Amino acid sequence: MGPRLPGDTVTKGGSRLEKLQSERLSERVGLEIPFQLDDVRENVWIDVIQTMDTLYADLVDNQIQLEQKNAELEDAHQFIRSVLGAxxxxxxxxxxxxxxxxxxxxxxxxxxxxxxxxxxxxxxxxxxxxxxxxxxxxxxxxxxxxxxxxxxxxxxxxxxxxxxxxxxxxxxxxxxxxxxxxxxxxxVGELRRAYRDLNDAHEELKQTQLQLVHTEKMASLGRLVAGVAHELNNPISFVFGNVHSLKRYGDRLIRYLNAVDAGEGPQALQQLRSDLKIDRILADMGSLTDGTLEGAQRVSDIVKDLRRYSASREESVSVFDITEVIRTAAQWVVKASRIKPVVTFDLPDQLEVEGRKGHVHQILVNLVQNAGDVMEGMDDPRLEISCRVKADCVVIRVRDHGPGIPDEDLGKIFDPFYTTKPVGKGTGLGLYISYGLATNLGGDLRIENYPEEGAVFTLEVPLNA
Ligand SMILES: Nc1ncnc2c1ncn2[C@@H]1O[C@H](COP(=O)(O)OP(=O)(O)OP(=O)(O)O)[C@@H](O)[C@H]1O
Ligand SMILES: [Mg+2]
Structure with a gap:
């Protein structure tokens, strides 16, 4: 700040010091300069007074700045306090x-x-x-x-x-x-509580979904069991019949042998042999035991198949004939259901595939079951199943002659719980699970409407797992 002259007026804000600044120091201290002092002394006094005035003005100025800084500091303090408080x-x-x-x-x-x-x-x-x-x-x-x-x-x-x-x-x-x-x-208490509630709800939902998946599994198992029961019925009933005949034949043979042991004469023995139809028994024995064995073999095969089909997701990979799986899946579903569509197969004689047989079977059972369901009430329910090799894949197409799927529903068909069946009739999980199984196999499952009528499902599975 430059020096000030005693006559200068400093006009600043309204503080006490600022007001004082506008007064001349010499006036405020009531200083009177004796008239007898010579010019030199007077000049010295004037210098002193001027310097004091300048110093005083500087002091006042500093004070003003200090007050301003204080106010700014207070503002900053207030600001920080309000932020911390908020x-x-x-x-x-x-x-x-x-x-x-x-x-x-x-x-x-x-x-x-x-x-x-x-x-x-x-x-x-x-x-x-x-x-x-x-x-x-x-x-x-x-x-x-x-x-x-x-x-x-x-x-x-x-x-x-x-x-x-x-x-x-x-x-x-x-x-x-x-x-x-x-x-x-x-x-995080609130957040935690909300998260816990969400987690509980999620767990509950998962349980419900598991239960529904389980219900769907049980339902398809039920369908499977009905088909299997039908399959088993045949061989078991003729094994039963044969064993009963064998028991009767055994009784007669024992009677005849007892007569031989008792030393009966040749004539009596001949008569007994003819009465007991021993020669017919002997001629029949071969086919009876063969038939029984065949029946037992069939039962054993079915049980073996069942073991494989009932395999869960952990089922191991094996090499199997996929045409046989297609045929059995379709036959079992048709046998077990009320609607009996005529199934036409267009399959190679045999096609070996490496993969999970039970999963392929389960998908096909679901597709055939659905196709049968949508053709309920039709006069000539028909189903065509074909199988081709394309590049490194097997392409299986299941085509029905039902009503097809409305275009707006095509995108929802693989959604879990999507069903058009009445409550209690379908869970809407069949295709959802089938799609999961197909992708799990490294394949795919697609749906489209057939140009003329009906729907066609295309299942692709890799030739080699
Ligand atoms: N071949 C088809 N033709 C027309 N619509 C079909 C066909 N297959 C499935 N759908 C439709 O897709 C829906 C879902 O099928 P999905 O197999 O997932 O369940 P669902 O058959 O209803 O029940 P669930 O399989 O548990 O018995 C069916 O309700 C049906 O509306
Ligand atoms: Mg279904």
Whole structure:
């Protein structure tokens, strides 16, 4: 600031000092210059007074600046306070030893303690015992690690534990020296509760879905069992018949042999032989035992097949004839259902595939069952099943002559629980599960409407797993 002349007027704001500044010092101190002083002395006095005036003006100016700075500082203070007060996350500022230097309103509310009670306390006094190892490790991490989103439990106003997601970072002064740490914690109690509720609901949904999948499995197992029962009925009934005949034949043979042992005469024996039809028995024995064996063999094959078909997702990969699987799946479904569509097969004699036989069977059972269901009530329900090799895939097409699928529903058909069947008749999981099984096999399952009528499902499975 340049020197001022006594006559200068400084006009600044309205503070007391500013007002004073506009007065001349010489006037304010009531200084009177004796008339007898010579010019030199007078000039000295004038210089002194001018210098004092200048100094006073500078003082006043500094004071004004100081007041302005104070006001700015107060504003900044207020601003920081309002920000801290508005924070919903809790804030704790500590020195490097963990002694609290600053807190915010959110912490006061959560702990039920006022700022003065919290300042200078040790940080670990605020946390539940189970969180202490973590809290006590914070000072060791200062200057290197940032602790982020670790879960700690703060002792709340009721003495309980309030869960917080806590971040801790180092604090440095202007010279870059480490002076402490800043902890910011977000209460996660509500979030946790909401998450737990969501998790419970999800678990429940999963259980329900599992149950429904299980129900669908049971239903398709039921269909399978009905087909199997039908298949088993034949061989078992003729094994039964044959064994009964064999028992009767055995009784007669024993009677005849007893007569031989008793030393009956040749004539009596001849008569007995003819009465007991021993020669017919002997001629029949071969075919009877062959038939019985064949029946038993058939039963054994069916049981073997069943074991494979009932295999779960863990079923191992094997080499099998896919044409045989297609035929049995279709036959079993048709035999077990009320609607008996005429099935036309267009298959090679044999086609060996490496994969999971039970899964292919289950998909085909579902497709054939659906096709049968949609043709219920039709005069000539018909079904065509073909199988071709295309590149490294087997392409199986199941085509029905039913009503087809409305275009707007084509995209939903593989959705879980999509069904047009009345409640209790279908779960809407058949195609959902079949699609899952097909992709699990490394293949695909697609649907399209046949141009003239009906729907066609295309199942692709790789030739080699
Ligand atoms: N060949 C088809 N022709 C016309 N619509 C079909 C055909 N196959 C399936 N759909 C439709 O797709 C729906 C879903 O079939 P999906 O097999 O998933 O379940 P669902 O047969 O209804 O029940 P579930 O299989 O449990 O008995 C059926 O309800 C039916 O509306
Ligand atoms: Mg179905």
């Amino acid at each position: 924070m919903t996350d809790i804030l704790i500022v500590c020195d490097t030893s963990g002694r609290i230097q600053q807190v915010n309103k959110a912490l006061e509310t959560l702990t039920g303690k006022v700022e003065s009670e919290l300042l200078s306390r040790r940080l670990d006094e605020l946390f539940a015992p189970e969180s202490l190892p973590l809290i006590e490790s914070f000072p060791d991490k200062l200057g290197s690690d940032v602790v982020s989103d670790c879960e700690v439990s703060l002792i709340d106003r009721d003495g309980g534990g309030a869960p917080l997601a806590m971040n801790c970072s180092s604090r440095y002064d202007q010279q870059g020296r480490l002076v402490g740490m800043v902890l910011i914690g977000r209460p």
